[in-house]
Amino acid sequence: MKKSGELQNSQQAASKKITRQKVLLGLVGVFVVLLAVLPLFASGFWMRTLTLLFLLAAMAEGWNFIGGYTGYAAFGNVAFFGIGAYGTALSMLRLHFPFFLALLVGAAAAMLFAVLVGLPVLRLKGHYFAIATVALATGVGEVADFWTDFTGGAAGLTLPFFRPIQLSNYFFYYMAFVLVLFGLGLTYFIMKRKLGYSWLAIREDEDAAKMMGINTTWSKVVAFALSALMAGLAGGIYAYWNTFVLAEEVFKIEYTLQMILATVLGGPGTVFGPFIGAFIYYILITLLVFFLPVGQLHATILGLIIILVMVFTPQGVMDFLSGRKRLTLSALLENIRTHKV
């Protein structure tokens, strides 16, 4: 009797989940199409804003692999962005590679770095891992800033314009856009496969995962390297787009925080979370800067928003979107109940 009851509502839950995912998928689909045709009527300003947004979303999707699915609080992913930028720029300037080849070189460099660093650092847990990654990112940034002979140092590197110049806006918009879609696809693909499950298992309980036959070191390094891939590609595109690379710009910790924020806002460990989160976050910022009369206090407003999210729904809006939770006051308060002293 009891069992059959459970059976029913579990099935209901399941079916409801399915339909919701369908609806969600549909909506995102519409959204994507709109974005694809948007350049036809968007101003240069909005093209730039969205291009930056896409690059951010792509980085967030990358961070989601290690931070969202595998549960390792990586706070140094900007290193991959920076290395991608430098790798691309240097191979364009020094080796005279065409952009696309250079882009791959940059991404490869980022991934290589991720593997070399990941092997030792991914043995660390919690805060120690977090700060080790921060430290590495900052350190690498300083080296790039200081190593004048190789990276051009603080004077930076200048890249040629994309030609024909009238098309550059479109070129970079679609580059970034495709990168985001690639990220979505990659995420979806992996999470349907063993690798994806191994990440989840590691996030939930690394010891159990080990005991159940998962080579955790390997899984974690792959997650790290893939997040490096996304950030590296974003960095390469960014470099060519801005036509210059300065260490202080491409290694700034703000980027790390933005990608984490986007992911957490949207929902860590979900396919669409980082994408949606990036949108909420970046549109919000733009609104604050341009359209709200908050003078120079937009940073404060942003901070307060983060605080509210952290207090009320650290699982991100995807919890509600995917139907795992319902958007009710009690659902919001529940979080406090479960997390307060």
Place this chain on the structure above:
Amino acid sequence: MNQEVIFETQGITKYFGGLAAVDNVDMKIYKGEILGLIGPNGAGKTTFVNTITGMLRPTRGRVIFKGQDITGWPAYRVGRLGIARTFQIVKPFLGMTVRENVAVGAMFGHKGKNRTARQALEKADEVLEFVEMGHLRNHFADQLTLAYLKRLELAKALAMEPELLFLDEVMAGLNSREIEEAMEMIRKINASGVTLLIIEHVMKAIAGVTHRVFVLNFGTELAQGSPEEVLNDPRVIQAYLGEKFVERQRRMQQASPQQ
């Protein structure tokens, strides 16, 4: 029962700092049997299991599985080789559904290599039927009762299709009806050809299902033999009574302020 040794430890020893948690233990497990491992709290039972399953590196000694020396192997290789275990403190993957929890075992366990994720999920359904949790497959693990969590722990291990299965206090905290079910389950697993080593405090279960019992005390072997002879062995009884006494003392100490 047949006398083929499937698993063997030789002089396994594990030191933490200066003191030995497990000291020079020789244990044989015969194919197809259910071996009970008992001993008072802190006797080193769990440490012993951790040491021989690759969670910890032994300080000394050898671990042999099916004639192969697996001493110091990383846990995941041990798992893939056909040894599975459950944890005394259950380790469910809370953020995943019951079905996915079990599927992980089927993906990476003994026979996981030539399975896709989808096939693993199907395998998971089989196992869930076997442990009678099929109706819960789409629930998230954090929605389960303790009894079901314990059973999920079992299902995850079974999905690995092990030849040798270590059960670490799967019955602790269960009521007598649930214990009956669990015992039934263990017999069923054993009947399906899995060799088991079960760590238990529930003597009724030990007496009920095991073929042999191995007693650890202060990290060393105290006795081994058939359930009835071991459970009536005065040394064993003394060890347990003593343990209660020690237990009471520890409580008293805790009540007084630190340092």
Place this chain on the structure above:
Amino acid sequence: MGSLELTQGVVNAILLSGTLALVAIGFSIVWGILNIINIAHGAFIMLGAYVTYWLFTLFGIDPFLSIPLSMVTLFIVGYVIQRYLINLVIRAPLLVTFLLTFALEIVIINLATFFWKGDLRSVTPAYSGAGFTIGAVQIPYVRLGAFVISLLLTGLLHVFLTYTKTGNAIRATGMDIDAARLQGVKIAQSYALTFALGSALAGAAGSLISISFPIDPTMGGAYTLRAFLICVLGGLGSIPGVMLGALLYAFIEVFSGIYAPGLKDAIALFVLVFVLIVRPTGIAGKAFYH
């Protein structure tokens, strides 16, 4: 290398280590007992610095005398923040508290910039820059003073944690929260006190820093990172550990500063990562104080 560089460097390092220890100690108890990485620690230091600055510029109060005031101010700030904000998410995953304190930092810095402007300010009492020389080695009074006061406060903290009821309660909370509860420790209360204590120490550090270095609203970030480095180098969980870490870090910073100024931080950071990797667990000492 010149022997002057060497000796002066050593002196600088030792003097610096005092202030750094104070910078790190508050961060360390919060981390050790609440298991929170307080990104806003640097912002608190900044606030402390500004308290001293304003008391000095508006009322001409001597910077050293203003230390207690900035400690009290920050104590209150810290208490409120912990009691009514962080306590709400204290048991959430690390990422949450991490981002929460990060957001706090953003808000504090932005408000500071908004009200006090982004420009650099200095506290220059009559005796600033004065000092005495031993041989060719220069010892500025303010830095010596900062050093002494840091040691003093650290000592006081030790006494407080070891010999007072509240201190014991705090340590108990850090050791075993349930045991502490059994002993009737009010956890929420003791958490708030711990955080407030940490903030107060940050305030004191800020005051001292403001005497030797120019200050601005964004000054804090660098110190937060330093605090972390020091905690890791020295090992989390003990006051002597922090002081050792501070000394170690001071030497790294000063001497990499002499021989490779541009790579100052990079060197320190790579040392950190190295330490973390060679003894990943070794450093993670049990998080309580004794």
Place this chain on the structure above:
Amino acid sequence: MKRSFQILLAVLMIAAMVLTACGKSGGEKQAAGGGQQGGEKCVITFGAAVSLTGKYAKEGEYVKNGYNLYVEQINKHGGIKVGNKTCEVALKIYDDESNADRSAQLVEKLITEDHVQFLLGPYGSGNTYATTAIAEKYQVPMVEANGAATKIFKRGFKYSFAVLTPAPYYLRGIIDMALDADPNIKTVAIVAENGAFALEVAQGAKDYAEEKGLQVVYFDKYTKNTKDVSSLITAIKAKNPDILLGAGHLQDTLLIVKQAKDLNVSPKVFGFSVGPTAPEFRKALGKDADYIVGGAQWTPELKIQSDDVFGTPQKFAELYKAKYGEMPPYQAAESAAALIAYQKAIEAAGSLDKDKVRDALASLDFMSFYGRLKFNEQGMNVYKPMAVMQNYPDGKLYTVWPKEAATKPFIYPFKPWDQR
């Protein structure tokens, strides 16, 4: 209830669409100069992204003040002559938060949505880097006044111009002055912030010093936003140089002076590229600012007669002080000068056509209250010498170099810390 998530997403999309489609309507509020596209009466709108928050908030404010002061004055005089009619001048300023990404985003907005005719520069080389690229992309002229790194102009851009003297020239005046005061000066130590601008300043100084037969005994760079340079000072102390030159920003300059005093380092000449001439320098250091010299793009004491709206540096200073209550820092002057360059170019071109104005700028040669405005083929103003100012014990700043512009003699040598 069940719909909540759909609504949420829908709202999200609509928001995005609205912003994108009719984004052009946004962003009016921060316009400093009112009017947009002129119907009958013509208005020339200049746009700029300036740092009003973040690490360059202070400098950004000077820049903004300079721009605004000019606009106010020129409109008082009726406006800028374009052919036969005079046009009022409007200014549109955004806050770039001292962030290059934001800076680029805002300039793109100024061009594609606010449709400003001409662009003015931001503060700092980093942001100038980013924004000049945008201006070039849309072929809109940008006259900037606060990015001195020559690297910006070595990209072959056609539409970027800088009114200020390029970085490598910053410290030459001090070296000349020092040698003039005491020919026996032998050694110089140079420290630079590790930044595009500062490094060029330092390199320029190094080359020039060696050219003048001085021996550079110490040359190194320190991390950006450093909080402690005592190690550096210690190293320098060991070298005991005659001249100590610093290339960086106000922050570092203050730090170096404070800690040089702590460690009792007293060279005969104590000079910086940026800092000693800023009002905060004296404010922050009090008596310790005495005798320290700094290169200045411009000083209120310069003896210049010009027929621009300000006429003389003194008049500019007077107007500035009346409006903002303090003596004008050089950033304000050069920012105003950027607009003067535009004015003269537009008047010469007799049109608002971007390319005509651009060509007029390229061939401009005009003596403004700020100094000579003339650009080389790269768009840099290498024709204006740098002045040197000294903090006098009487608490005031005086121009001490070049001799012909000097209002007081250069006090030499620097008075050692321990003899004060």
